[in-house]
Each structure stands twice: as structure tokens, then as C-alpha cells.
Amino acid sequence: MNATAIVAAQMPVPDPNWVLPSRGRVAMFCLIAAESAIFTIFVVAYLFYVGKNPVGPQPKDVLDAPIFYSICLLSSSLTIHQAVKALRTGRSRNFGAWWLATIVLGATFMFGTFTEWHRLIYRDGLTISTNLFGTTYYSLVGLHGFHVVVGLLCLVTVMTFTLLGKVSQEHADRVDVLSLYWHFVDTVWVAVFTVVYILGR
Amino acid sequence: MSTDAIAWPSSESLSPPFVDRLHEWITTVDHKRLGIMYIVYALIFLVIGGIEATVMRIQLIRPLNDFVSPQVFNRMFTMHGTTMIFFVAMPLVFGFANYLLPLMLGARDMAFPRLNAFSFWLTAFGGLLLYFSVLGANGLYGAGNAPDVGWFAYAPLTSLAFSTGHSTDFWTLSLLVSGFGSIGTGVNIVATIISMRCPGMTLGKMPLFAWLNLVMGAMVLVVVSPLTAAQIMLMIDRYLGGHFFDTQAGGSAVIWMHFFWIFGHPEVYILVIPAFAVISEVVPVFSRKTMFGYPVMVGATVAIGFLSMSVWAHHMFTVGMSQMGNTFFVITTMAISVPTGIKIFNWLATMWGGKIIFKTPMLFAIGFLFQFLIAGLTGIMLAAAPWDWQLTASYFVVAHFHYVIVGAIIFALFGAFYYWYPKMSGKMYNETLGQWHFWLFLIGFHLTFDFMHIPGLLGMPRRIYTYEPGRGWEGWNLIVTIGVVFQALGVLVFIYNLLWSYFRGEAAGNDPWDAWTLEWSTSSPPPAYNFATMPTVRSRRPLWDLKHPEDPDWKYE
Numbered sequence: 001m002n003a004t005a006i007v008a009a010q011m012p013v014p015d016p017n018w019v020l021p022s023r024g025r026v027a028m029f030c031l032i033a034a035e036s037a038i039f040t041i042f043v044v045a046y047l048f049y050v051g052k053n054p055v056g057p058q059p060k061d062v063l064d065a066p067i068f069y070s071i072c073l074l075s076s077s078l079t080i081h082q083a084v085k086a087l088r089t090g091r092s093r094n095f096g097a098w099w100l101a102t103i104v105l106g107a108t109f110m111f112g113t114f115t116e117w118h119r120l121i122y123r124d125g126l127t128i129s130t131n132l133f134g135t136t137y138y139s140l141v142g143l144h145g146f147h148v149v150v151g152l153l154c155l156v157t158v159m160t161f162t163l164l165g166k167v168s169q170e171h172a173d174r175v176d177v178l179s180l181y182w183h184f185v186d187t188v189w190v191a192v193f194t195v196v197y198i199l200g201r
Numbered sequence: 202m203s204t205d206a207i208a209w210p211s212s213e214s215l216s217p218p219f220v221d222r223l224h225e226w227i228t229t230v231d232h233k234r235l236g237i238m239y240i241v242y243a244l245i246f247l248v249i250g251g252i253e254a255t256v257m258r259i260q261l262i263r264p265l266n267d268f269v270s271p272q273v274f275n276r277m278f279t280m281h282g283t284t285m286i287f288f289v290a291m292p293l294v295f296g297f298a299n300y301l302l303p304l305m306l307g308a309r310d311m312a313f314p315r316l317n318a319f320s321f322w323l324t325a326f327g328g329l330l331l332y333f334s335v336l337g338a339n340g341l342y343g344a345g346n347a348p349d350v351g352w353f354a355y356a357p358l359t360s361l362a363f364s365t366g367h368s369t370d371f372w373t374l375s376l377l378v379s380g381f382g383s384i385g386t387g388v389n390i391v392a393t394i395i396s397m398r399c400p401g402m403t404l405g406k407m408p409l410f411a412w413l414n415l416v417m418g419a420m421v422l423v424v425v426s427p428l429t430a431a432q433i434m435l436m437i438d439r440y441l442g443g444h445f446f447d448t449q450a451g452g453s454a455v456i457w458m459h460f461f462w463i464f465g466h467p468e469v470y471i472l473v474i475p476a477f478a479v480i481s482e483v484v485p486v487f488s489r490k491t492m493f494g495y496p497v498m499v500g501a502t503v504a505i506g507f508l509s510m511s512v513w514a515h516h517m518f519t520v521g522m523s524q525m526g527n528t529f530f531v532i533t534t535m536a537i538s539v540p541t542g543i544k545i546f547n548w549l550a551t552m553w554g555g556k557i558i559f560k561t562p563m564l565f566a567i568g569f570l571f572q573f574l575i576a577g578l579t580g581i582m583l584a585a586a587p588w589d590w591q592l593t594a595s596y597f598v599v600a601h602f603h604y605v606i607v608g609a610i611i612f613a614l615f616g617a618f619y620y621w622y623p624k625m626s627g628k629m630y631n632e633t634l635g636q637w638h639f640w641l642f643l644i645g646f647h648l649t650f651d652f653m654h655i656p657g658l659l660g661m662p663r664r665i666y667t668y669e670p671g672r673g674w675e676g677w678n679l680i681v682t683i684g685v686v687f688q689a690l691g692v693l694v695f696i697y698n699l700l701w702s703y704f705r706g707e708a709a710g711n712d713p714w715d716a717w718t719l720e721w722s723t724s725s726p727p728p729a730y731n732f733a734t735m736p737t738v739r740s741r742r743p744l745w746d747l748k749h750p751e752d753p754d755w756k757y758e
Contacts, residue, residue: 023312023396030388030422037426041460045434045445054451129442132451139437139445 024177032184035147039188042143043195046136050200053133062124063137065197069112070189073148076105077186080179088172096162102182103155106148113145137196144192147185154178230314231729235321236300237625242325243292244696246284249332251692253281258649258682264670274666275349280331282352283372286468287379288328290606293614294475295324295386298414300625302390304720304727305408307399307736312392320385327379334371348372351664353461354435356446356454361439370439373432380429387421390414399719401738406758408718408741409492412499413478416506420471424510428464431457455520462513469605470509473573474502476613477544480566483620484548486716487563488555491754494547495741501540501547508537518589527586534584541577545570561635565616568643572608576601579654594664597657603650615642615695622702623709627725630706634698638691645687652680717742 053059083098117138120126128138158175161167167175216222226234257277260268269277299317303310311317331348338346348368350358359369394415398407435457437443444450446457485492492498514522514530522530548570557563579601583589592598615638622630656674668674712721722744723732740746740754 018400020396020398023392026395027313027388027392030391030419031384033419034384034387034422034426037423038430041427041430041463042434045456045460048453048456049451052451128437129444132444135437135443135445135452139434139443143433 022173022177024174025180028177028180032180035184035188039143039191042136042140043191046140046195046200049132049136053131055131057124057126057130057133059133059137059196060201062120062126063197063201064116065193066112066116069109070193072105072112073109073189074186076102076109077183079105080182084172084176084179087167087169087175090169092162092168095167096159099155099159099162103152103159106152106155106182110145110148110152113141137200140192141196144185144188147188151182151185155182230310230318232299232303232311232314232317233625233727233729235317236296236298238321239292239296239299239324242328243289243296246288246292246328247692248696250281250284250289251689253277253284255685255689257281258685260666261668261678262682263679264668264675266667269666271666272349275351275664276347278664279348279351279372283331283348283376284328285606286352286472287376288324288331290472290610291379291383292324294417294472295320295383297479297614297617297621298390298417298475299386301621301720302393302411302414303397304624304723304731305411305718306394306397306402307719307732307738308393308397309731311389312397313389316385317389320382320389323382323385324379327375327377327382330371330378331375334368334375338366338368338371353458353465355461356452356457357448359435359439360447370436373435373439377429377432377436380425380432383421383425384429387418387425390418391422394418399736399738405496406738406741409481409495409498410478410718413474413481413502416502417471417474417478420467420474420506420509424464424467424471427460431460431464434460455517458517458520459514462516463510466513466516467509469602470505472610473605474505476569476610477502479613479617479620480548480569482716482718483562483566483616484551486620486714487558487560487566488552489558490551490555491742492547493550493553494543497543498547501543504540505537508533508540512537515584515586515589518586519593531584531586535581538577538581541573545574545577560619561630561632561639562616562620564636564639565612565619568639569609569612569616572604572612572646576604576609579604592657594662595657596661596663597654599663600650600653600657603653607646608650612642612646615639618695618699620714621720622699623713624720624725624727626703626706627709628702628706629709629713630702631698634694634701638695638698641687641694642691645684645689645691648684648687649681650684652677652684656681712744715748717745719743722747 050059079098079101083095083102086092086094086098126134126137128134155178158167158178217225226238229235229238254277256269257274260266260274299311302308334348335346338348346366346368348354348371350364350369350372354369354372357363359373394407394411404412434443434445438445438447438452444452446452446454448454481492481498512530512534514526515534518527518530548566579597583592583598583601619630619635622628656677659673659677661668661672661674668678709725711724713725714721719732719736719738720727722736736743738746740758742754746753746755
């Protein structure tokens with residue numbers, strides 16, 4: 001026997017109850033921590049510049065709180081939660097329905113952002129380079145919108161596999177990790193909404 | 202038939218052609234290969250960054266020198282700082298973490314091998330992007346090539362009006378890309394340490410190396426991200442006409458300083474905590490004692506991690522913050538010396554009464570202890586706001602932070618090279634050359650950075666490309682430049698030693714240091730699968746337990 005084999009032979013037997021946290025969940029929480037730091041910097045910049053915008057248009061003149069679209073996005077957290085719960089208990093059809101509802105709600109929210117930006121650009125003449133408000137507004141809302149779009153792409157990918165019949169109960173943990181990201185994106189919207197549409201006006 | 206069967210083994214025993222081996226390395230997701238790639242990549246950039254430093258020192262060797270133009274001098278200090286932090290220190294730290302963590306934790310690989318490879322290549326291309334600026338930044342503007350805005354790139358220097366051409370864009374993109382790589386590595390390190398430990402290795406039984414890298418990984422997540430956010434803002438300003446840092450349109454130059462230093466100061470701890478991790482492995486093994494105060498060490502590291510995020514504005518005392526702000530940042534900065542002091546006493550207490558073996562890794566560890574203490578002391582001096590008002594942006598500050606980065610971090614990492622070289626290469630390094638490296642580098646380091654404090658105290662500002670005679674700075678600058686010669690010789694001996702030992706060194710065996718952590722239980726270099734059977738541990742020193750079954754550690758922990 002060589003030295004390694006002796007060493008191996010002397011090792012105590014592995015503990016059968018040795019379970020560590022899922023690496024997918026840990027990694028997603030890490031990513032969320034990193035993303036939170038990025039959003040924090042953009043939120044701080046937004047708050048720092050509130051009320052310091054030298055030339056119009058000013059936030060109070062052009063911004064309307066998108067209440068309906070915000071409700072859509074926030075309720076998509078509930079639907080994705082239901083979807084994961086359905087998949088965990090093996091109800092694949094329910095999973096597909098709730099998952100599709102989540103995509104629809106997310107897409108509705110992005111449509112809301114699209115109409116808002118279209119109005120701001122073509123009616124109010126506000127672009128990212130117009131003034132300080134435009135720069136901070138489009139950056140913060142755009143950064144969040146970018147994250148929603150990335151989330152939607154992931155959701156659509158899972159939906160495609162679901163329609164092909166490739167998603168089943170054993171994938172519940174992976175889908176759950178994706179739902180963590182989606183919950184995070186929704187939570188960030190609460191902060192962005194507060195900063196842009198309540199404090200910022 | 203039978204002749205074919207005999208012919209096969211001989212053709213297999215030939216090493217595969219160069220292209221195949223290159224392909225294997227480029228497509229690898231193995232943590233050991235990626236670790237080595239990080240390290241080799243960092244060494245190449247270490248030489249480049251060193252050459253840039255040498256150019257600056259030659260320029261400053263005497264008053265009114267004209268070795269390089271002021272423009273080139275600006276590019277040199279910008280590229281030197283950016284290269285050394287982002288493309289030498291960070292990849293070295295990540296490289297050792299990558300190589301060692303799975304081996305120390307008894308795992309097959311990192312938690313996400315493909316993410317690991319992706320992060321490496323992002324970092325690699327980030328560095329190439331920075332240096333591509335030498336060719337690509339000129340554009341049609343004729344506006345100079347390499348970035349010249351300083352490594353912290355204060356606004357409004359980076360605005361389109363003051364930085365024409367694309368040099369600043371290359372700088373921004375390069376840090377953005379390598380920043381994503383760093384965040385990926387941070388995710389991987391944390392997930393590996395939390396989720397990949399072998400049976401029995403509870404958090405309290407991990408090697409200190411793993412604990413300290415866990416803190417480092419977590420800090421990367423929340424500290425590199427603000428830099429990424431700031432770089433996105435800078436790109437919005439430069440490309441989309443935004444006004445974040447545009448003072449003409451109501452933007453603020455000071456907020457860039459805040460955003461940069463929220464990253465910039467904790468970054469020092471991201472680099473020095475892995476250096477602590479190395480020292481916490483080397484000192485016990487070469488003192489033949491267990492680490493003194495393991496739980497306190499962990500607690501102090503976590504405390505440093507949190508405190509380091511509340512000290513950034515001590516880089517900005519001269520900006521004119523409120524008295525409240527100044528006081529806050531003075532107190533937090535001084536408070537951080539408590540956990541760092543605890544660590545120094547822990548290492549000293551580990552050595553106290555031990556049977557110290559003065560091999561090269563231990564020499565570098567002792568150099569680290571001494572120099573890190575002095576770096577901390579000048580740090581406390583600079584933490585006092587009135588002292589900082591006097592000496593900010595002088596050579597005193599340059600000497601202080603090089604004492605941290607070279608005297609502490611690079612010394613510890615050199616120690617890490619010698620300590621783990623036998624494991625990584627399977628060959629023993631040449632001890633005589635190792636000692637030459639240590640003494641040459643030590644003498645060079647002290648000649649350069651001890652004496653650099655003095656022109657700073659005499660009022661010499663950093664970043665000036667030349668100075669007039671008669672200010673009392675000439676002699677000191679001459680000594681500082683002479684020190685560079687010794688440092689360069691030391692690094693040459695080091696690289697020669699690495700290469701010579703790889704081809705001519707003696708076989709090292711599995712465990713040349715009679716050490717106690719799991720990486721020494723497998724062969725040198727380790728096989729692709731790391732461990733033939735999954736190890737299990739019952740104490741912080743699993744190999745001690747194996748070697749001393751009559752007196753194992755787990756009876757006492």
C-alpha cells in the first residue's frame with residue numbers, strides 16, 4: 001500500500017448525515033448581495049441629486065406613479081411562489097399556468113416602462129442627456145428594467161422547456177433558485193418606486 | 202492484431218502535441234489549472250507593472266531629469282497602479298484561493314467550475330483591454346494612448362472635455378470587465394466554502410486559510426460592485442452624454458470620490474486578508490505549534506471585514522467634509538487597528554516558544570509581520586485628520602500604502618509561492634536561491650520605501666514628473682531608486698528559481714513541510730480528481746490526527 005492509501009484507510013468513515021446548504025441557493029444569495037450593492041450606489045446617486053436638477057423638465061412636472069404596472073410586478077412574486085410550490089408537489093400543469101402568469105405580469109410591467117419612456121422622450125423631451133434628472137432617472141429605472149428583462153429571458157427559457165415537457169418535480173430546486181432572483185428584482189422595484197416616484201417628486 | 206496491441210502503449214506514452222496541450226489549458230475548468238493560470242498571468246503583469254515603476258524611479262532619480270515626458274509619466278503611474286491592483290494582486294489572491302480552497306476543504310473542485318473559468322477569462326481579457334489602449338486609444342484624435350488619469354481617475358479629469366480620445370474608455374471597460382470576473386470569483390469562493398466542505402469539516406474546523414478567504418469572497422461581492430456601478434455611470438457620462446460627474450450641469454465630482462473609495466479602501470482589505478490567510482498557515486507550520494487563538498482570529502477578520510466598509514472617506518479629509526464626517530472617519534479608521542493588532546499578537550504568540558524553522562516561506566512571513574506593523578503605524582498617523590491635511594497626496598502616503606501592498610501583501614504572497622510550490626509543481630524549490638530572493642528583496646524594499654517617507658515629510662507631492670534641486674529631496678530620491686535595483690534583482694532570482702526548480706528541482710513528495718491541512722495528504726502535484734477517497738476530518742489539523750493517532754487533536758478541541 002502506498003502512503004495515500006494508508007492515509008485513506010485511517011480516515012474515519014464519512015458521516016451519512018453530512019448535509020451542507022445548496023450551492024445554487026448560496027450562489028444566488030451572493031449574487032443578490034452583489035446586485036444590491038450596485039443598486040445601492042445608483043439609489044444613493046439618485047437621492048444625492050434629488051432637487052439639484054438645474055434645468056427642466058423637473059420630476060414633479062413629468063412623472064406619474066405607475067401604480068397599475070407596479071401592482072403587476074409585485075403580484076408576479078406571488079405567482080412565481082405558487083409556481084414553485086406547485087412544482088415541488090409534482091403538479092406540473094399548475095406549475096406551467098402560474099409560470100406563464102408570472103411572465104405575463106413581468107412583460108406587462110415592461111410594457112408600462114416602455115409607454116412611460118415613450119411619453120417622456122416624445123412628449124416631454126426628456127432623454128438621458130437632457131439634464132441631471134434625466135441621467136439619474138433613466139439610469140436607475142433602466143438598470144432595474146434591464147434586470148427584469150434578464151429575468152424574463154430566464155423565465156421564458158424555463159417556459160420553453162416546460163412546454164417541451166422537460167420540467168418535472170426534480171427540477172424544483174433549480175427553479176426555486178431562479179425564483180429567488182425574481183423576488184429580488186421585485187423587491188428592488190419597491191426601493192426604486194419609493195425613491196423615484198415618492199421621495200424624488 | 203497482437204502487434205497493434207503492443208504498439209499502442211508506446212504511442213500513448215508520448216506527451217501530446219503542443220496544440221493539444223494548449224487546447225487543454227484554454228478549455229480547462231479544473232480549479233488547479235485555473236489557479237495556476239491566474240498566478241502565471243499575475244506574474245507576467247507583475248513584471249510589466251514593475252517596469253512601469255522602474256521608469257518612474259529613473260525619471261525621479263535626479264532633479265530636472267528628462268528621461269520621459271510629463272505625459273508618459275502620467276501614463277506610467279496610472280498604468281502601474283491599475284495593473285498592480287487589478288491585474289497582479291487580485292489575480293494572485295484569486296489564484297491561490299482557487300488552487301488551495303478545494304484541496305484544503307477536501308472537495309473535488311470549486312462549486313461552479315465553468316463560472317470559475319469564465320471569471321478567469323474575464324479578468325484576463327480585462328487586462329488585455331487595458332494594455333490594448335496603447336494601440337487602440339489614439340483613435341483619430343491624436344490624444345495620447347494609455348490612460349493617464351491616475352488609478353482613482355477623479356472627475357472631472359475623466360470627462361470628455363479633459364480626456365479626449367479613448368484612453369479613459371479603455372480604463373473604464375477594463376475595470377468593468379475584470380470587475381464582473383471578480384464578482385463571479387467572489388460568488389464561487391463563498392459557495393465553495395459554504396457548500397463543498399468534506400464530511401466533518403464544520404465551520405469551526407476549517408483551516409484559517411478558508412475562513413479568511415470566506416471573508417474576502419464576501420467582501421468582493423459588496424465592495425467590487427460599487428466600483429462596477431461607478432464605472433457604468435462614467436460610461437453613461439462619456440458615451441450617452443449623462444451628467445453624473447459633470448459639474449457644469451449640476452453633477453458632482455465629489456460623489457465619484459465617494460463611490461471610488463467605497464470600493465478602494467475595502468479593496469486593500471480584500472488583498473491583505475488573503476495575505477493574513479497565508480501567514481496563518483505558514484507561521485504555525487514553521488513554528489511547529491497550533492495557531493494561537495483560532496476563534497479570536499476568525500472574529501478579528503470578520504470585524505475587519507465590517508469595519509473596512511466604514512472608513513473610505515479617510516481618503517478625502519482634504520475635500521472639506523463636515524466636522525462630524527471627519528470625526529466619524531477618524532474614529533472608524535483608528536478602530537480598525539484593534540482587530541489588526543489582535544492578529545499580530547496572535548501570530549507572535551504562535552511563534553512564541555515554538556521551534557521556528559527559518560526556511561524561505563517563514564522568512565517572508567516574518568518580514569510580513571514586521572512590515573505590516575510599520576504600515577499599520579503610519580496608517581494610524583494618516584488616520585488623524587490634521588496629520589492627513591498636511592501629508593495627503595505626498596510621498597509619505599505613497600510610502601505608507603506601498604508598505605501595505607509590497608511590504609505586507611507581496612511578502613506574504615512570495616511566502617505562499619515558496620510554501621505551496623512543492624505542492625503545485627511536485628518539485629522542491631532551491632532554498633539557497635529562495636534566501637537570496639528574500640534578502641535582496643528585503644534590502645531593496647527597505648531602501649525604497651523606508652526612505653520614501655522622508656521626501657514626503659519634506660513636502661514632495663506624489664505624481665510630479667520632476668522637481669527642482671535645492672529642496673532637500675535629491676538624496677532621498679536617489680536612495681529610493683537604488684532600492685529598485687535590489688527589488689528587481691530579487692524578482693529575477695525568484696522567477697529563475699521557479700523555472701529552474703520546475704525542470705531541475707528534487708521531487709518534493711506529498712508533505713515536505715510535515716504540515717497539517719488536507720492539501721498535503723494528496724500527491725504533489727495533486728491528481729485531477731484531488732482525492733482518491735473523500736476525506737473526513739475531526740479536528741482543525743486532520744493530518745496531525747493521522748500522523749499521531751495516539752494523541753489526536755480532536756480529543757482537545
